[in-house]
Amino acid sequence: MGNTGIYVGLDIGTTSIKVIVAEYIKGQMNVIGVGSERSEGLSRGVVVDIDKAVTAIQKAVKQAEQKASIEIQHVSAGIPANLLEIESCQGMIAVANESREISDADVKNVASAALVRNLPPEREILTISPDEFIVDGFDGIKDPRGMLGVRLEMHGTILTAPKTVIHNMRKCIERAGLVLDQLVVSPLSIGKLALTDGEQDFGxxxxxxxxxxxxxxxIHDHKLKYTYVDQEGGDYITKDISVVLNTSFENAEKLKRDYGYADSLQASEAETFPVEVVGQDAPISVNEKYLSEIIEARLTQIFEKMATALGQAGALNLPGGIVITGGVAALPGMVELASDIFDHQVKLYIPEAMGLRHPSFAQALGLINYTAHLSDVDLIVASTLSGQMPVTNTAEAHTSWQTPVAEPTRPQAQPSQSVAQPEQQAPKSTDDQGIGAKFRKFLGNFFE
Known part of the structure; x- marks a missing residue:
C-alpha cells in the first residue's frame, strides 16, 4: 500500500515534457493535474541545452499547477538508462547503540559502508537500494530497526551513471524553481507500474x-538486472517518413500519428490520404500500406538489435515475456510486429488512469507510483548520498508544500549536494570494464 499524500512526477522526455500531479489515499492514486509541453534542449534523452529545457519544464509545470490548483515545488524525475551500470554492494558495521537496538543511524551507517568503492572520475552514484539486511547472521530482513543485534550487514544494489547526465538533469530542475525529491532510473519506475508482482519476480x-x-x-527478482539503450526512437521514424515522402517533419509526424501502422500487414492499400510535398503546389496521394512499410522498416531494425543484445544476456528465456510501453508503442500493430521479431510473448501496457490511457504517460505515472511506495528504510538508505537524514514518507511530508495557486512565487531551490565519494584510487582497467566481462558477470549473477 502506498503512502498517503500528493506526489508530482516529472517526465523530461526528448519529444515532450509531462508533469502529473496525483493524490494517494489508501493505496489509490487519483490524478488531479496534468501538464504537457513539447521538449526543447534535449537530444536522445539527454539535456543538451539547459536554458531551453528549463523553459519547457516551467511551461509544463504551470499547466499542471493551474489544473491541480496547487503550487508545485517538490518533484520526482526520471533519468534515462544511458550508460547505466548496475553493481551489487554490501556493508557491515557494529551496532553503535549501547542497548544494541538498531536505529535509523545504524541503517544509514551500514549503507555508507556499502558505498565505499572506487569510481571512475566521470561517473557518479545515482541511487543505492537495499535488498536485505542481516542481523547477527539472520538474513532476509527488510527493516532491521528496533531489532537487537551486535553486527548489522546490508546487501544492496548501486546504480551509477555519467556525471554529465545527472548534473544537467538536476540543474534543469533546480533552475526551474523546483526541489528534486527523487531522481529515478526510468526502467525502475516504469517496471513498478507496468509489471505485475509475478512478472517482476520471475523475470x-x-x-x-x-x-x-x-x-x-x-527486471528479475524485483530488481533491475540489465539495460540496453538504442539511440533510435520515434523521431527516427518521423525522419524516415519525411525523407521518403519529401515532406516536412511536422507533416511526417502527423501522418505517423493519424495513418501509421507498425505492422504493414494490417494497413490497407485502398486507404489513401494527401501528403504535402516540398517544392510542389498540389499534394500527392499515398496509401496506408506504403506509409506503414516505412515505419515497419525502422521498427524492425530497432527490435532486431534489441533481440541480439537481450539474447546474448540470456534475457529472452525469462518466463514473464516482453512488455512494451512508451509513446511509439501506441502505433497499431506494435504487438504483432514485436511478437514476430522476438518470437516471444508480447503485450502492450497502457495506464489505466482516467484521461491518461496512452502509453506515453507511463513514465510520469511510474515516477509517482515509485515514490509513493518507497519505505522509510529505502529513504534512509538513499539519504546516504546527500548526507542528510530524510523526512519520513508520510502525508505531512508531502502536503506541507501544497498551497492553492493564486500568483505562485517559487522560492529559490537549494543546490543539490554532490555525492560523497570515497578517496579516489586508480580506476579500473579497460579490460575489466569490457563488454565481455560485463556479460560474463551478468550471466553469472542473473538468477541469484
Missing part, C-alpha cells in the same frame, strides 16, 4: 519506445 523484459531513444530493461 520480464520491459521495452520503452520513446521519441528520442528505445530502451530494454530486464
Amino acid at each position: 520480464t523484459v520491459l521495452i520503452d519506445l520513446g521519441g528520442g531513444q528505445s530502451s530494454a530493461a530486464v
Whole structure:
C-alpha cells in the first residue's frame, strides 16, 4: 500500500515534457493535474541545452499547477538508462547503540559502508537500494530497526551513471524553481507500474519506445538486472517518413500519428490520404500500406538489435515475456510486429488512469507510483548520498508544500549536494570494464 499524500512526477522526455500531479489515499492514486509541453534542449534523452529545457519544464509545470490548483515545488524525475551500470554492494558495521537496538543511524551507517568503492572520475552514484539486511547472521530482513543485534550487514544494489547526465538533469530542475525529491532510473519506475508482482519476480523484459531513444530493461527478482539503450526512437521514424515522402517533419509526424501502422500487414492499400510535398503546389496521394512499410522498416531494425543484445544476456528465456510501453508503442500493430521479431510473448501496457490511457504517460505515472511506495528504510538508505537524514514518507511530508495557486512565487531551490565519494584510487582497467566481462558477470549473477 502506498503512502498517503500528493506526489508530482516529472517526465523530461526528448519529444515532450509531462508533469502529473496525483493524490494517494489508501493505496489509490487519483490524478488531479496534468501538464504537457513539447521538449526543447534535449537530444536522445539527454539535456543538451539547459536554458531551453528549463523553459519547457516551467511551461509544463504551470499547466499542471493551474489544473491541480496547487503550487508545485517538490518533484520526482526520471533519468534515462544511458550508460547505466548496475553493481551489487554490501556493508557491515557494529551496532553503535549501547542497548544494541538498531536505529535509523545504524541503517544509514551500514549503507555508507556499502558505498565505499572506487569510481571512475566521470561517473557518479545515482541511487543505492537495499535488498536485505542481516542481523547477527539472520538474513532476509527488510527493516532491521528496533531489532537487537551486535553486527548489522546490508546487501544492496548501486546504480551509477555519467556525471554529465545527472548534473544537467538536476540543474534543469533546480533552475526551474523546483526541489528534486527523487531522481529515478526510468526502467525502475516504469517496471513498478507496468509489471505485475509475478512478472517482476520471475523475470520480464520491459521495452520503452520513446521519441528520442528505445530502451530494454530486464527486471528479475524485483530488481533491475540489465539495460540496453538504442539511440533510435520515434523521431527516427518521423525522419524516415519525411525523407521518403519529401515532406516536412511536422507533416511526417502527423501522418505517423493519424495513418501509421507498425505492422504493414494490417494497413490497407485502398486507404489513401494527401501528403504535402516540398517544392510542389498540389499534394500527392499515398496509401496506408506504403506509409506503414516505412515505419515497419525502422521498427524492425530497432527490435532486431534489441533481440541480439537481450539474447546474448540470456534475457529472452525469462518466463514473464516482453512488455512494451512508451509513446511509439501506441502505433497499431506494435504487438504483432514485436511478437514476430522476438518470437516471444508480447503485450502492450497502457495506464489505466482516467484521461491518461496512452502509453506515453507511463513514465510520469511510474515516477509517482515509485515514490509513493518507497519505505522509510529505502529513504534512509538513499539519504546516504546527500548526507542528510530524510523526512519520513508520510502525508505531512508531502502536503506541507501544497498551497492553492493564486500568483505562485517559487522560492529559490537549494543546490543539490554532490555525492560523497570515497578517496579516489586508480580506476579500473579497460579490460575489466569490457563488454565481455560485463556479460560474463551478468550471466553469472542473473538468477541469484
